[in-house]
Amino acid sequence: MDMALELRGIDKRFGDVHANKDINLQVRQGTIHGIVGENGAGKSTLMSIIYGFYAADKGDVLVDGQVLDIKDSKTAINAGIGMVHQHFMLIQNFTALENVILGAEDGIAIETSLDKARREMERLASEYQLNVPLDVPVEELSVGYQQRIEILKALYRGARILILDEPTGVLTPQETDHLFKVLASLKEQGTTVILITHKLREIMAATDEVSVMRRGEMVAHVKTADTNQEDLAELMVGRKVLLRVEKGEAEPGDVKLAARHISLTDAQGVKRLSDVSLDVRAGEIVGIAGVSGNGQSELLEALAGIRNIDSGEMYLNGETVTAGTAIDPEKVRQLGVGHIPEDRHRMGLINTFSAYEAFVLGYHRDASYNSGVLMSQKAMIDDCRAKMESWDVRPPDPFLKTANFSGGNQQKLVIAREVEQGHDVMLIGQPTRGVDIGAIESIHKRILEMRDAGKAILLVSVELDEIRSLADRILVMFDGIIVGEVPADKADERTLGLMMANIVPDEIKALQAEVSA
């Protein structure tokens, strides 16, 4: 079979970082080719080179057997390469049509291009099940629709090689299934698809062949049919990995954290939480599942004292807080409720701080870090160094800027900081977002150790696998409400996926009726 795309000896450095080392890759015409690797393995850099976003230092890109000098994205587009980026490249206040024609307009006035694009969109919609509302600003559409617009954009430009970078991170399982169906029908029509992901299950489900990257190198090429998740994980990490943590039965104690009918409206006047109630007991992990943006973040932030609730009350480790009570994150921490925020860059760390400075954030008033009016540098540094050792943060250098640690090590810094305070209740958001498989394993172990030590843990994650392997009970959120509760042993992917779209299967309804009776 012919090669749609071939890479020969691609090499790229960013300063000291050797992002791609002598990469060779062959992608067959009309196949779905997976590329897996941990974060920072160099997948995105490689794709950016193919798409003309970065120039390679060395090596050749061949499209349809011809060497192509890809100077910019335009060259790539003209050669029939389309890309669906992980962070959508859409203009949020443009309609789908405007986004589709941007850069592919015919003529000075856009009227005719819009008409042409409308006809083409309607054709593609029926052919590949890619319908989207064409005349609504993109910002009002769900991420699933936005992703379809990205695919449509590429097809409108005549893409014969479609690259998708981590396309499923923001989708529900049903949306993911739909995406894979679309990709399959594109493949039938002769389009070559390159799927970049770190989710091994998706590689197994969707691809024909798979290439594995590790630390900037291409370490393996295999047929998907000849491999399995465990082998791929080992290739990615370079050692054996436990994909699922071992865990014993939970022994729930008293209720340590509760919410009673809380509601929250944000600064734009959008209702984010409506009448949310939940309990978390000592020694259990309650997971909150849901597609990102359905109120999970606001729930965490309300419980952590960052946002004020409009109504209802919260019970935080012995203290009752009603709507209107002045509360702030520091007070919540003093009550023994720790918070590992969802987004370490936005809330967990200050990127320009040294590790030891980041390590005292929020606890900077702690007597052990202070002597008189001055902060004790030595105390902070010693403490940071000790905890870096015990949490295996690499490199264990308290003076290194937080921005220069890898995602997994940054996350360990945040988790170590909060966990080492010995709080009774932990609010944990996306503990392994952007974290390597190896580090995920150790973070999961730590969370389970906390549970077994009798902490009450509320875990918010958009990774269903994570929720399913850690949580003892799972609550599903949709549009600011809790759709329902699923015991961990009943939590298969289909059930959770339906509930994430606000459809409660009868089986779960029956269970809930039983509990409330």
Add this chain to the structure above:
Amino acid sequence: MELFNSIIVILDATLRNATPLIFAALAGMFSERSGIVNIALEGKILISAFFGASAAYYFGSPWMGLLAGVLSSVVFAQLHAFATVTHNGDHVVSGLAINILAAGLTAAVGNYWFSQGGNTPNLAFGDTQARFTPITLPFADQLADVPIIGGIYSELISGHYLLVYLAFAAVPLCWYILFRTRFGLRVRAVGENPHAVDTAGISVAKTRYLALLMTGILVGFAGVYLSVAVTAQFSPNMSAGKGYMALAALIFGKWRPRTAMQACLLFGLLEAIAIRSQGAVFLGVEVPVQLVEATPYILTVVLLGGFIGRSVAPKVIGEPYVKERS
């Protein structure tokens, strides 16, 4: 009738006052929509006013003045682009630098050329008319005595400089360019998400340079209007904050042509009322001239600060676009 005449006079002044603001606000719209903060409108007005008046005097033609004025502000706008796009400079700092440069350069060169304390010579000398003169529309004279219609048509609508009519014609034209052409689509896109524009195969830098070219052309009309039409002479710092007022009107008008024009008209009206009420006695005390003159500016602050609520700026305004990570 007395009241009617007063209103006509005030509205007439409103149109005149709003004209430079409209040109400058439309100019700012292209730059800000493309993501470049344009605090430098003030300096660009001043530069084009100076070179416009100088060229008009030298060639004895207002049209040469217009050409030179527009060219000079285009050069300054491209200089602004060079600083902010090519070198990723801070938009506000480079904009302020342009304003300071314009204020100093015009006064210094003006003094060197004409030795009149920075002023250019008066453009209405002898028989040669090197300035723009008001245009009388057809039938304006005949209709002047017809009640109401005569007042509105002959006084209010007729008898303005050509540039006044151009300013109002530029509003729908700029709307069309911004919302119905490929160039406009790209300008709006680049101010919202330059990354997306780049991946669509369009040069972010080129789009921004072109947007600033539009800015230079439009703001040139504002400057030339002041020096070659209204006062028929350049004097140092004659822009007197109009660039900032235009910027305020642009924000007030939510970065859209029609609403920005309305804001300019409001500011023009306030200015007209202020001038007219000089010397007015209020509660037995004469209203200080300074207070009256300050009114439009005070109202700008108040309106922007409290009344109109939040207006949503282009998303990446003020942020340099850097592609390669280092």
